[in-house]
Amino acid sequence: MKSKNDNRKNNKMFKDNETIDYLIIGNSAAGLAAAESIRELDKSGEIMILTGENYLNYSKPMITYFLSGTVNLDMIHFKDDKFYKDNRLDVRLNTRVKSIDTDKMFLITDDGNRYEFRKLLIASGGRPIVPKIKAIGTKSSGFIDGTNYDKTEGIFTLTNLEDAVRVKNYIEKNGIKNISILGGGLIGLKAAEAFLEKGIDVNIIELADRILAATFDREASGIIEKKLKSTGSNIYMNNTIEEIHIGSGKITGYKLKDGEKMECRLLVIAVGVNPDTGFISSGSLDMARGIIVDDHMRTSAKNIYAAGDVVEGPDMISGGKRNIAIWPLAVRQGTAAGLNMAGGNKKYGGGFFMNSVELLGIPSISMGITNVAEEKEGFEVLKYLNTNQDMYRKVIIKNNRIIGVILVNNIERAGIYSGLIRNEIDISSVKENISREDFGIIHLPADYKKHLVVGEGIEV
Amino acid sequence: MRERHGDCKMKKIYIQEEYCIGCRLCEIYCQVKHSKSKKIIKAFKEEMIDILPRVLVEEIGYNSFAIQCRHCSDAPCVEACISGAMQKNKNTGVVTCDEDKCVGCWSCIMVCPYGVIRRNLSGKKIASKCDLCIDEEIPVCVQNCPNEALKFMDKDAKEKNPVGTKTGRKNEK
Ligand SMILES: Cc1cc2nc3c(=O)[nH]c(=O)nc-3n(C[C@H](O)[C@H](O)[C@H](O)COP(=O)(O)OP(=O)(O)OC[C@H]3O[C@@H](n4cnc5c(N)ncnc54)[C@H](O)[C@@H]3O)c2cc1C
Ligand code: SF4
Ligand code: SF4
Numbered sequence: 001m002k003s004k005n006d007n008r009k010n011n012k013m014f015k016d017n018e019t020i021d022y023l024i025i026g027n028s029a030a031g032l033a034a035a036e037s038i039r040e041l042d043k044s045g046e047i048m049i050l051t052g053e054n055y056l057n058y059s060k061p062m063i064t065y066f067l068s069g070t071v072n073l074d075m076i077h078f079k080d081d082k083f084y085k086d087n088r089l090d091v092r093l094n095t096r097v098k099s100i101d102t103d104k105m106f107l108i109t110d111d112g113n114r115y116e117f118r119k120l121l122i123a124s125g126g127r128p129i130v131p132k133i134k135a136i137g138t139k140s141s142g143f144i145d146g147t148n149y150d151k152t153e154g155i156f157t158l159t160n161l162e163d164a165v166r167v168k169n170y171i172e173k174n175g176i177k178n179i180s181i182l183g184g185g186l187i188g189l190k191a192a193e194a195f196l197e198k199g200i201d202v203n204i205i206e207l208a209d210r211i212l213a214a215t216f217d218r219e220a221s222g223i224i225e226k227k228l229k230s231t232g233s234n235i236y237m238n239n240t241i242e243e244i245h246i247g248s249g250k251i252t253g254y255k256l257k258d259g260e261k262m263e264c265r266l267l268v269i270a271v272g273v274n275p276d277t278g279f280i281s282s283g284s285l286d287m288a289r290g291i292i293v294d295d296h297m298r299t300s301a302k303n304i305y306a307a308g309d310v311v312e313g314p315d316m317i318s319g320g321k322r323n324i325a326i327w328p329l330a331v332r333q334g335t336a337a338g339l340n341m342a343g344g345n346k347k348y349g350g351g352f353f354m355n356s357v358e359l360l361g362i363p364s365i366s367m368g369i370t371n372v373a374e375e376k377e378g379f380e381v382l383k384y385l386n387t388n389q390d391m392y393r394k395v396i397i398k399n400n401r402i403i404g405v406i407l408v409n410n411i412e413r414a415g416i417y418s419g420l421i422r423n424e425i426d427i428s429s430v431k432e433n434i435s436r437e438d439f440g441i442i443h444l445p446a447d448y449k450k451h452l453v454v455g456e457g458i459e460v
Numbered sequence: 461m462r463e464r465h466g467d468c469k470m471k472k473i474y475i476q477e478e479y480c481i482g483c484r485l486c487e488i489y490c491q492v493k494h495s496k497s498k499k500i501i502k503a504f505k506e507e508m509i510d511i512l513p514r515v516l517v518e519e520i521g522y523n524s525f526a527i528q529c530r531h532c533s534d535a536p537c538v539e540a541c542i543s544g545a546m547q548k549n550k551n552t553g554v555v556t557c558d559e560d561k562c563v564g565c566w567s568c569i570m571v572c573p574y575g576v577i578r579r580n581l582s583g584k585k586i587a588s589k590c591d592l593c594i595d596e597e598i599p600v601c602v603q604n605c606p607n608e609a610l611k612f613m614d615k616d617a618k619e620k621n622p623v624g625t626k627t628g629r630k631n632e633k
Contacts, residue, residue, distance in 0.1 A: 033539075061565065070563050079544060327540065328536070356565060356567055356569070363566060365566065412578055412579060415536075415570060415571050415577070440516075442519070442520055452573065453525055
């Protein structure tokens with residue numbers, strides 16, 4: 001599995017046992033955006049990156065594109081060797097952090113090494129959640145959970161490249177033609193997108209009454225369901241796996257909550273991710289589900305910052321703090337963290353959830369808060385639905401500002417809406433146009449339109 | 461390829477909304493420029509369905525303008541790109557999509573506040589957007605606008621001495 005650009009070599013630059021100016025846990029979206037920003041402001045400081053994984057670089061959201069065969073292992077990186085060299089980054093692969101002393105400012109890794117730092121960024125991302133499920137046919141506990149699921153052949157999580165390689169090999173070795181996915185959220189759907197692309201049927205099992213519960217409503221979900229069912233695939237809503245059946249160490253099937261029994265040779269558990277904070281001792285940093293950060297990505301400990309999937313940061317729409325685990329925000333947070341670590345003053349500004357997924361040729365983009373009861377709390381909902389063409393567009397408005405959007409099929413101007421949400425533009429003057437199928441810049445409020453059309457281009 | 465920008469200030473396309481007559485010549489020349497044959501008749505006859513214009517004319521009644529990628533300074537599309545395909549050149553400021561790297565995830569479309577990226581489905585799925593005609597002296601949409609509704613100039617020149625339009629162009633080809 002060695003790739004052309006020597007994906008597995010450490011590039012040590014600094015001696016061990018010296019105090020590192022900038023130490024970064026995590027070699028992914030947030031960690032590398034931070035490293036790049038630090039280097040912009042500080043040309044000489046030492047930057048060291050620790051990762052528990054064995055690849056110099058890969059893009060996590062691309063692992064499903066690796067599964068579908070769109071990219072191979074040589075193309076799955078989002079930063080090349082040159083990036084690490086140009087920014088003089090010392091990357092330590094296979095170096096997992098075990099504990100941090102936030103007062104004395106050092107950390108200990110699994111291999112027993114000690115790293116002292118002046119500034120630390122925690123960008124350790126997320127870990128897959130594996131619910132406890134009754135298992136029939138195991139020799140041991142009678143349950144599948146996070147500690148033992150990988151002992152049963154055919155059961156996988158899918159949150160890193162190692163997982164994807166295993167799944168891919170398993171599909172090929174066993175000629176898998178049908179895959180069950182527990183969880184119809186971001187990861188479950190991106191996995192489904194890849195399998196469907198390969199001509200493999202999927203059964204998606206989802207606890208909520210719709211797929212992509214975070215940003216879809218019933219209508220949007222319905223369009224996708226209909227399409228899936230018209231091929232060999234299916235979605236089971238309001239449902240979950242109650243019992244997993246195992247024979248000779250392999251999954252053979254499962255029973256759903258509604259009693260239906262299913263055959264299954266490959267199950268992907270994709271019910272979500274939790275911030276990866278196992279190496280942080282309780283009480284050392286303010287934490288809820290993730291590490292709590294302020295608008296400058298500072299944690300509660302001096303000189304320690306955090307960014308990406310591991311944090312609970314400012315949520316633009318609710319105004320509170322939330323863990324929003326998506327790539328664009330990991331990059332934005334990492335950038336802000338890096339600039340601030342190197343002495344700059346950069347506000348993060350908050351974010352909101354968004355997702356783009358294309359299933360069986362139906363693209364969709366959804367963002368913000370979308371599943372609201374209209375009559376409650378002064379939400380306004382504008383909709384356009386064309387059932388013949390499976391076109392759907394829904395815009396949710398509160399206090400004359402857009403707070404959520406769903407687009408199915410006609411997605412190309414989606415970004416205009418994210419701009420309107422981000423900039424909190426008052427759209428009351430153009431409400432009648434906002435959910436038009438041909439919606440464009442020309443329909444925007446005059447001032448904002450002028451800003452976009454004759455302005456310099458945005459400076460975020 | 462001629463080095464247009466070098467280290468000098470980055471030139472951008474500026475939109476003069478009031479001059480646009482909605483003729484859509486910019487779209488057509490953009491399509492031809494990004495066709496294989498680069499010839500208008502051949503491109504139209506044989507390739508046009510596959511080629512998306514990377515400049516978009518929006519129009520309601522007499523009100524119209526042409527808009528293409530603004531090559532933003534903190535480009536949201538670059539930030540959102542999961543593959544590293546969308547990059548901003550540090551020297552020229554031009555934002556381009558490396559079509560070999562692009563996987564067609566549409567993350568860039570999700571965040572571009574101008575809505576100027578399109579889905580190219582003619583081969584493998586790729587994001588299609590303005591590349592500022594990097595090998596041309598002046599982007600073809602600007603060259604071919606009959607009414608100077610698009611101007612190509614750097615920031616300082618914006619108010620002063622317009623360059624790169626029908627009349628102000630320095631290097632006529
Ligand atoms: C299958 C899948 C598909 C996805 N698709 C999309 C998508 O289409 N669009 C989107 O916006 N988002 C998507 N996401 C989410 C996206 O991948 C994440 O938001 C993003 O990767 C977060 O970046 P990060 O840098 O915070 O953390 P991660 O990418 O999770 O990286 C964490 C890094 O920390 C390291 N690390 C963790 N613990 C330790 C430790 N103890 N010691 C040392 N190193 C450690 C890891 O090795 C890794 O390098 C997807 C996620 C998955 C799993
Ligand atoms: S594609 Fe959109 S976001 Fe990206 S640089 Fe161009 S205008 Fe900005
Ligand atoms: S569609 Fe292509 S350029 Fe756009 S974000 Fe995805 S990989 Fe990057």
